[in-house]
Amino acid sequence: MAETEHRPTNFIRQIVDKDLASGLHQSIKTRFPPEPNGFLHIGHAKSICLNFGIAEDYEGSCNLRFDDTNPVKEDISFVNSIKQDVHWLGFEWDGEARYSSDYFDQLHGFAVELIEKGLAYVDFSAQDKVREMRGTLTEPGTNSPYRDTDIETNKAEFAKMTAGEYGEGECSLRAKIDMASPFMCMRDPIIYRVKHADHHQTGNKWCVYPMYDFTHCISDAIEGITHSLCTLEFQDNRRLYDWVIENISIDCTPRQYEFSRLNLEYTVLSKRRLIQLVEDGHVSGWDDPRMPTIAGLRRRGYTPGSIREFCKRIGVTKMDNRVEMSMLEACIRDDLNVNAPRAMAVLNPIKLVIENYPQDSAETLTAPNHPNDESMGTRTISFSREVWIEAEDFRESANKKFKRLVLDKEVRLRNAYVVKANRVEKDEAGNVTTVFATYDADTLGKDPADGRKVKGVIHWVDAGSAQPAEFRLYDRLFNVPNPAGEDVFTDSINPESLKVVNGYVEAGLTDAIPESGGWQFERTGYFCLDTDSTTARPVFNQTVGLRDTWAKIGD
């Protein structure tokens, strides 16, 4: 798509510029480090675009590293979906995907080094005791009775821990830092815990697993990461990040910089809540088109380019934010407006019978695939005596603001003739089911010769050849801008976030899927084929509607 050409500028890129200019670094190395415990979402896309974007623009490289230090929460299926999503977004990681678990041996060695330096100890205090001794935000903690265990004993105990001689929760390895630190994470943080669990990468090799704070910085150093970018909640952790790097024998000092995570209105972007939506069946799965996941957006019809553009437009700062949905929608509209071929589809059909059109005959009309781009060519559409039109495009009477079909008035059938409504037929409930009309045969591709003006244009599909289809229309998943701020976030789920309607599309529409991934159904919106589609019955997802000033005015 037509992404904004200029490179983004943000405080992190300014740091990179400075580090390159000063000679601190000759080249830049970043990494995207997801934990494989769920699907990627639009918030991850921000981090992906930042990390891979910097690597690209500065001719450095970016690793994909699975931060897999907690085997009980992680699964191989997630590593596969994450790889797929990063690729789909258009990025290529450097070499093979890495895993924190690749470094378990080295990590263990560094833990032993810390013990040998008197900077780590095995603590047998019960978990609640550890918490108690940690103190509070305003009171310092107290030292564990195991804090001064001698080095040899600690080495032996850690070896026993590692050998599986202790149960989960019985003991842990703690860094000896400062129980009175104003940074809670510096109050002798646990760096290794016992978990008798199989790991998706290392199997049953280990029963002790390193904690995030100990693992991440070392993994960065091992991979030669120059700029380790993470979100704001890790700002305090940076002190521990730096402490570990300074106290082990490794000659690389990656630096951590924090930016604010993305918040999007009317949805949730926390893994915990996304998991709940899936597990409690509020959505059909991780790739439900209403989900803010990459998989959901993809199925909804969002393009990789539109998501990259979105990440560019929202920028990178340290400010708390909640971005409006309209920002995301503008990005996909900008993309599809240029790239999606046009077509016609009628979602809530009523029949239009053109009484003065010859019975049992049809003609083939030519329609441009894009009104502003001749290079997209033309297609043929069938026209005959009976066509489907949108129920909401007809009224028996209306004021002049209604630019559609009205009894005794004329309207243009898009790419076809001008017709005039003469009478209607209704069902028992009083709904119009058929409109009888006459057409002006001399208006194909031109205005009426007598100079009368026909203001309105409506879309249609030929009833004789139309392909029946299902359309899924989506609205915001939640009724409030910040569902995470509610007591029970699922209470604010929008019960009308999905509407299924039946209708018709032009014959042969789905014979070829456009490069853009979808179509613009003129006057309606952008749609793509859903994975539930069959040849016999196509199912379309509305990616986003057209901008609609008429809807705002109402009538």
Add this chain to the structure above:
RNA sequence: UGGGGUAUAGCCAAGUUGGUAAGGCAGCGGGUUUUGAUCCCGUCAUUCGCAGGUUCGAGUCCUGCUACCCCAGCCA
């Protein structure tokens, strides 16, 4: 006075030796239009969380407030 952060329009966000508030989204007004779309034109912060101070001049410097976010998992 625990500590760490952030405050520029409805939303996102530039603004970096102090020199007189970019851009995008949304909105509003108008033009073009066989999509109430697109496109085009115009409009949208005497003011940068608040209050003082320094200065010829402050969003940028100083002082004092205020608001909001994060930290007390053997999660990441």
